[in-house]
Amino acid sequence: MRLVGPLHDALPMTMANTSATSRGAVIEVQDLRKSYGGRTVVDGISFSVGEGEIFGILGPNGAGKTTTVECVEGLRVPDAGRIRVAGLGPVADHPALTRVLGAQLQESELQGKLTVREALELYAAFYPRPLDWYPRTRGRPDRADHGRTPGDAARPHRLPRKRHPAPDVDHPGTPPAADVPAAGAVISLLIVDDHPVVRDGLRGMFESAPGFSVLGEASNGVEAVDLTAELDPDVVLMDLRMPGGGVDAIAELTRRGARAKVLVLTTWDTDSDTLPAIEAGATGYLLKDAPRDELFKGVHAAAEGRTVLSPAVASRLVSAVRSPGGEPPSAREREVLALVARGTSNREIARELFLSEATVKTHLTHLYAKLDVNDRAAAVARGYERGILGRSGPGAG
Secondary structure, X not given: OEEEEEEEOOOOOOOOOOHHHHOOEEEEEEEEEEEEOOEEXXXXXXXXXXXXXXXXXXXXXXXXXXXXXXXXXXOOOOOEEEEEEXXXXXXXXHHHHOOXXXXXXXXXXXXXXXXXXXXXXXXXXXXXXXOOHHHHHOOOOOHHHHOOOHHHHHHHHOOOOOOOOOOOOOOOOXXXXXXXXXXXXXXXXXEEOOOHHHHHHHHHHHHOOOOEEEEEEEOOHHHHHHHHHHHOOOEEXXXXXXXXXXXXXXXXXXXXXXXXXXXXEEOOOOHHHHHHHHHHOOOEEEEOOOOHHXXXXXXXXXXXXXXXXXXXXHHXXXXXXXXXXOOOOOXXXXXXXHHHHOOOOHHHHHHHHOOOHHHHHHHHHHHHHHHOOOXXXXXXXXXXXXXXXXXXXXXXX
């Protein structure tokens, strides 16, 4: 990657009355470094931009151009280096920086293809809740720390939570937007698994087959979210039981409105794994013992937005729907049941899950109805029987 500038001096930046402009430098970057999942994308970049200069960053795809700009805007947290914009630190002084720094997309036709909610999510990304702040919180950003969410802005207008396709808009001379890869197109993949040997095997399998491109690998849920935002794959092959949590990563990608489809690829087919993953937004669920051709077909189906389930998982889902009580336990009810199985009292459950004891009792009442039991011991036994609590009961090898 290399920097080009000044390209023109006719449009001065409007950042007066700052220490940086008085010295002539509006943007200062020194030894900027940034990595994703162990892969360095920006390595020691340094440059400065004076008042009135227009500059460009040139380089091939993957050279770190977008990451560099996002670090300057405060959307990414650098691993090392120093950045000053109008005398402000993009991370430490982020709220103040958003009042003097603007951003404009270079592809204006994109905006006409977004739903209202997608547009809110897009422009919210430029402001007080940077992309990199999710991994630091290890969960959904706290509104008290990071301000209002796009959903807060949409709520007074009664916009639905469910995402709908954007309305058709005629753009003369512009081909229609496509949400899935065209027939014959190469499907790009991100492989997420905490075992290197599994990642290597999957990479080799897909790279040796026509029609697939592996963009990168992640070893945990947080890296998966980061690399999905950075690489924008068509499909994410997601393991579940790993650091960072596969289900948490799927939920975060769904919350962000990621374009990528998530295809779960795991060893586990219990209710406690399948139901949360699908509820979180996974497009499909396959087991690691699936034949090679079945896996290829599953990736193609996921890329097209079609649901794909292994026979064992499909059978479990049907059983869950047809089971006494009809509706399967919710994610919160499964949390309560897991704590009951550990011998935790209602008061201790309430303290651990930040609930009232009355709410815990309500969850237990719902669990009893859904599992067709009358007490805690029977609920735990039924939970193990149906795979909600794992493959076997306590003490099993």
